[in-house]
Amino acid sequence: MQPSLIEPRDLPPCHVSSGTFGSTRTIALRHAFSVSAGLRVSSSGGCFFPSRCSAGEEHPVVLQLGGSDPETLAHAVRLASPWSYDEINLNCGCPSEAAVKTRQGHGFGAQLMTCPELVRACTEAMQEAASVGVSVKCRIWTHPTLADLERDGDRFETLLRFVDTVSAGGVRRFIVHARSGILAGLKASENRKRPPLHHDFVEELQRERPELELTLNGGICSLEEIEETRAKGLEVMVGRWAVQQPWAFADESARARGRGAILQDYLAYARRELQEHREDHLSILADPLRNLFAGVKKSGEYRRVLSEALSSSPREGGWDRFQTAFATALSHLPESAFEGEK
Numbered sequence: 001m002q003p004s005l006i007e008p009r010d011l012p013p014c015h016v017s018s019g020t021f022g023s024t025r026t027i028a029l030r031h032a033f034s035v036s037a038g039l040r041v042s043s044s045g046g047c048f049f050p051s052r053c054s055a056g057e058e059h060p061v062v063l064q065l066g067g068s069d070p071e072t073l074a075h076a077v078r079l080a081s082p083w084s085y086d087e088i089n090l091n092c093g094c095p096s097e098a099a100v101k102t103r104q105g106h107g108f109g110a111q112l113m114t115c116p117e118l119v120r121a122c123t124e125a126m127q128e129a130a131s132v133g134v135s136v137k138c139r140i141w142t143h144p145t146l147a148d149l150e151r152d153g154d155r156f157e158t159l160l161r162f163v164d165t166v167s168a169g170g171v172r173r174f175i176v177h178a179r180s181g182i183l184a185g186l187k188a189s190e191n192r193k194r195p196p197l198h199h200d201f202v203e204e205l206q207r208e209r210p211e212l213e214l215t216l217n218g219g220i221c222s223l224e225e226i227e228e229t230r231a232k233g234l235e236v237m238v239g240r241w242a243v244q245q246p247w248a249f250a251d252e253s254a255r256a257r258g259r260g261a262i263l264q265d266y267l268a269y270a271r272r273e274l275q276e277h278r279e280d281h282l283s284i285l286a287d288p289l290r291n292l293f294a295g296v297k298k299s300g301e302y303r304r305v306l307s308e309a310l311s312s313s314p315r316e317g318g319w320d321r322f323q324t325a326f327a328t329a330l331s332h333l334p335e336s337a338f339e340g341e342k
Ligand SMILES: Cc1cc2nc3c(=O)[nH]c(=O)nc-3n(C[C@H](O)[C@H](O)[C@H](O)COP(=O)(O)O)c2cc1C
Pocket: 017, 018, 019, 020, 036, 037, 038, 039, 064, 091, 093, 094, 137, 177, 192, 217, 218, 219, 220, 237, 238, 239, 240, 241
């Protein structure tokens, strides 16, 4: 059996996203979840593909590109083709300074929302180069500062115009983080909490453009919300909640087996990844297990010990170091943390 942190369950398919990829890698295993693997195309055209995306058991995996030059993006798509990604995504949602400051062209990320024609040109070039679908992850809009947002407000029409312009070039799938991106004055992490969410914009978009495949993202943190959103015809992408509380997604069978059994499955998987040289970064490999015990007594101690053991020179030590780090960290947890539900 392939290892999985979370067993397949009768949960509506939703998408789990993390720029750190490793944090959600196991959630993608044997689960109808997609992971967007963050990747930058540098202004000089250089590309970095995380080698771990090629593992067959981790599909479906979406490769996310950041860029604004159609030719460079098409080149990146062609370079990525041997890695068998299931979908290629263009990042039109990142408001970080690095994205804004990219010197050449229009940078990448959220600021591209103000240039829908350019996004269409990019995605057209990407589609021509790709043998799989191309999608766009965007915000509802983007403003230079919070003061601009306060003055101009968020308007559904601007989102609609963006989506109409881009979809005219053939893109059918949009993943919408339902808040505006603020390009200056807010850190990336603050840009995930502010400005306010507008799920209603994405719902309206679904009603206006039912032919598109739309995914709602932003602030979803209950299974009920996922169900309710899907009942409206939208897919759901979950970000921080899935990373912070992976056990919330455990189904009946996983709960019956308990966190201990799931942990053992994952450790067997990690051992293979390390020994077969698909992954050598111990800290990234440990990410999916950091919050497995969230809510359990002494889980803070477990997390702290694990971090301390793996943070320095994370590519050194291989399986022996990994296993020792876990043995030490896990020893802080009570026996009951590993048991399944009766
Ligand atoms: C650590 C971290 C890294 C992220 N990196 C990316 C990224 O590379 N590309 C992207 O489109 N979104 C990225 N996001 C944003 C998430 O995909 C998502 O849009 C955001 O967290 C809002 O969803 P949530 O409220 O469910 O967390 C990142 C989020 C976090 C917390």
